[in-house]
Amino acid sequence: MVIGALYGLGMLGLLFAGLFFLSFNDPELARTATVLAGSAAVLGWALIPVLATGVDLTLDPARFVTFAVPLPKLLAGLGLGGLIGIPGAVTLLAALGSAAVWWRSPAALAAGVVSALVAVFTCVIAARVTVAASTSLASSRRFKDISGLAAIIPLMLLGPIIAGISSGISSAQGYLPSLARTLSWTPLGAAWAVPGDVALDQPGAAAAKLGIAVVFLALLVWVWKVLLVRALITPAHNAGARRKGGKLGFFGLFPPTPTGAVAARALTYWIRDPRYGASLLIIPLMLVLLVFLGTQDGMGPSLILYAGPLLGFLLGYGISADVSYDNTAFALHVGTGVSGTADRAGRVIGCAVFALPVTVLAAVLPCVLLGETDLIPVLLGVSLAVLLGGLGLSSVVSARYTYNVPLPGENAFKTPPGSGGRTALVQGLGMLAQVVIVLPVLVLAVTALVSENPLWDWLTLAGGVLLGAGLLVAGIRIGGRWLDRRAPEMLAAVSVHK
Amino acid sequence: MSDSVFPETPAVPAAPALAVRGLGKRFGEKIAVNGISLDVPAGSFYGLVGPNGAGKTTLLSMATGLLRPEHGQVWVHGTDVWAEPLKVKRLMGVLPDGVRLFDRLTGEQLVTYSGLLRGMDRGTVAERVRDLLEAMDLTNDAGTLVVDYSAGMTKKIALASALIHAPRLLVLDEPFEAVDPVSAANIRDILSGYVGSGGTVIVSSHVMDLVQRMCDHVAVVAGGNLLAAGTVDEVRGGETLEERFVQLVGGRTHSEGLPWLRTS
Numbered sequence: 038m039v040i041g042a043l044y045g046l047g048m049l050g051l052l053f054a055g056l057f058f059l060s061f062n063d064p065e066l067a068r069t070a071t072v073l074a075g076s077a078a079v080l081g082w083a084l085i086p087v088l089a090t091g092v093d094l095t096l097d098p099a100r101f102v103t104f105a106v107p108l109p110k111l112l113a114g115l116g117l118g119g120l121i122g123i124p125g126a127v128t129l130l131a132a133l134g135s136a137a138v139w140w141r142s143p144a145a146l147a148a149g150v151v152s153a154l155v156a157v158f159t160c161v162i163a164a165r166v167t168v169a170a171s172t173s174l175a176s177s178r179r180f181k182d183i184s185g186l187a188a189i190i191p192l193m194l195l196g197p198i199i200a201g202i203s204s205g206i207s208s209a210q211g212y213l214p215s216l217a218r219t220l221s222w223t224p225l226g227a228a229w230a231v232p233g234d235v236a237l238d239q240p241g242a243a244a245a246k247l248g249i250a251v252v253f254l255a256l257l258v259w260v261w262k263v264l265l266v267r268a269l270i271t272p273a274h275n276a277g278a279r280r281k282g283g284k285l286g287f288f289g290l291f292p293p294t295p296t297g298a299v300a301a302r303a304l305t306y307w308i309r310d311p312r313y314g315a316s317l318l319i320i321p322l323m324l325v326l327l328v329f330l331g332t333q334d335g336m337g338p339s340l341i342l343y344a345g346p347l348l349g350f351l352l353g354y355g356i357s358a359d360v361s362y363d364n365t366a367f368a369l370h371v372g373t374g375v376s377g378t379a380d381r382a383g384r385v386i387g388c389a390v391f392a393l394p395v396t397v398l399a400a401v402l403p404c405v406l407l408g409e410t411d412l413i414p415v416l417l418g419v420s421l422a423v424l425l426g427g428l429g430l431s432s433v434v435s436a437r438y439t440y441n442v443p444l445p446g447e448n449a450f451k452t453p454p455g456s457g458g459r460t461a462l463v464q465g466l467g468m469l470a471q472v473v474i475v476l477p478v479l480v481l482a483v484t485a486l487v488s489e490n491p492l493w494d495w496l497t498l499a500g501g502v503l504l505g506a507g508l509l510v511a512g513i514r515i516g517g518r519w520l521d522r523r524a525p526e527m528l529a530a531v532s533v534h535k
Numbered sequence: 536m537s538d539s540v541f542p543e544t545p546a547v548p549a550a551p552a553l554a555v556r557g558l559g560k561r562f563g564e565k566i567a568v569n570g571i572s573l574d575v576p577a578g579s580f581y582g583l584v585g586p587n588g589a590g591k592t593t594l595l596s597m598a599t600g601l602l603r604p605e606h607g608q609v610w611v612h613g614t615d616v617w618a619e620p621l622k623v624k625r626l627m628g629v630l631p632d633g634v635r636l637f638d639r640l641t642g643e644q645l646v647t648y649s650g651l652l653r654g655m656d657r658g659t660v661a662e663r664v665r666d667l668l669e670a671m672d673l674t675n676d677a678g679t680l681v682v683d684y685s686a687g688m689t690k691k692i693a694l695a696s697a698l699i700h701a702p703r704l705l706v707l708d709e710p711f712e713a714v715d716p717v718s719a720a721n722i723r724d725i726l727s728g729y730v731g732s733g734g735t736v737i738v739s740s741h742v743m744d745l746v747q748r749m750c751d752h753v754a755v756v757a758g759g760n761l762l763a764a765g766t767v768d769e770v771r772g773g774e775t776l777e778e779r780f781v782q783l784v785g786g787r788t789h790s791e792g793l794p795w796l797r798t799s
Contacts, residue, residue: 281678372629525602
């Protein structure tokens, strides 16, 4: 909260500096800038609360179902309530600041204050409408699962997106004023354009745009009222379609043994549980990032050659928190007395089924695409050593250490409270260990790259496969033995955080 | 040995289905279970009752190999639970309370999973899963993810997972919580039939009425201590189980209640 307030204040300071600068500039430019920024603000208010599933639901209409608050009071209260808090306060101040840009023309300043208030309420009510409209949608589990994951994509790709936009802006500067002109006739930008139009002596356009803004705001309020009334008389419910059985999924494909069953369950979770899905999402995003960085200066396209080892590293470490992810559902493994080895091996197989082909492809394809086929044995050797060794290491780590992870059903990117230091320590040491255990293969790889003799290339491949496989078997054995001894303690450890 | 002068030793009396000796567990300062000893005869339908926080769940967790006891020992049909856990777990079906399930599986997958984890073959598992879903009235929801189940349906699917390997001892922690009356009656019939065929059931509950009607033995636990144990008739001694329970546990308030909570 404090950090958010500081951040908001900082942004506000920057904004005011910019607005101050604008106020001495051409009114045409000032109008373009306020319309564009204002439209973005309205859009942000409307969309962000829906996408960010971690939003504060204190004012969720569903919470008011059991209280007898008269509707007009509820509407006014919720509307004003939206202004409280950092985003609301910052938007309000910023909007009033944007009106102050027009201090050189009193008429424009007056129009600016009125339209700024209209715009701010448009922001707040738009957020309420989208939240209310999506409440029934958002209470469905599937929506939560997907939106939580989807929200992370733009964040991960922030670098490329900003680069793209800035290069787009510099190449299309002439396009912005016309975009602003178009936006100023839409509900998104209308209110923001009013003072500029007044200052530029276009009272007709100003009145029309103010009209658009007010009518849109009234429309929003009406829609919000309808949605709120509906939300208040139909409390949130979960109406999932009933489905008959008969589809065993992976349970029908894997051999009917304890190991096979664990593998089928693990693979099912990789697909159905967004916490695992989050790790899967990293794969394409990381490839995009590597390609993007390759296009930047000083890097060169050869960066994508690291895709194989990097993916192997991430996927190998992907099952290191498996028991923590199970949480108390792990009681089923303890209660049925499944052997530690079967538990470990099943989880490894469930991951390796897709991780192995993906890693091999990521090691081989870039080499083929870049015409560097002679690098294939070295890269493949390193990638496989890192993946298989990592899976073995994870099997040991997750049999001994648990740490707080998002609970089943929680947002996959939520940072759970407590033991942050411990989590960082276990993960950091684990990743370090993952590099250390494959050191012999890394030495072989470096030798192969330095020397001219292709023998070293093949030695790296053979060494990578052998070392990886050895570490994997050892990891499953050791982890399994630890688990056999300590399964109840592991269950007790995950029960603390439930 | 055959020429021993002593007569042959008589057959060892049938080991109780569950024997608990001096079982104790602390959580920090709080003593959750304070050295409880208890015998559950084979073939009995045994109720474990106690107020909230009495230590029922901790006791049952230790007895079923889910929570390592600080003190004491447990035998299931004569086998030490904590010395030979894998052997014991084959004899036992457990429905723990307050633990999650692998709820991103469908109901059918979850029961199948618990069968396969126990090393059963695919054909037997498929057949029993079908029967269990039928018995629990979940056939029409078999393909729904467990995370989308209601509380009662979740309880029933967990119960099905505990039954699939036809154990000799069933330990059910709060099996009827949130279960609708029709399903509860069906489950009671299943359990009674199971006891009739020689199986042993231990249920924990705080619905005294249910325990009095359903069980033949009962143990009363409060504050981590065993207050009474025996057949239901012994323990209640002519009163209803609920009256006897309140006497044993105490804690009824005899004030005027909430004087303002009157409608007239």
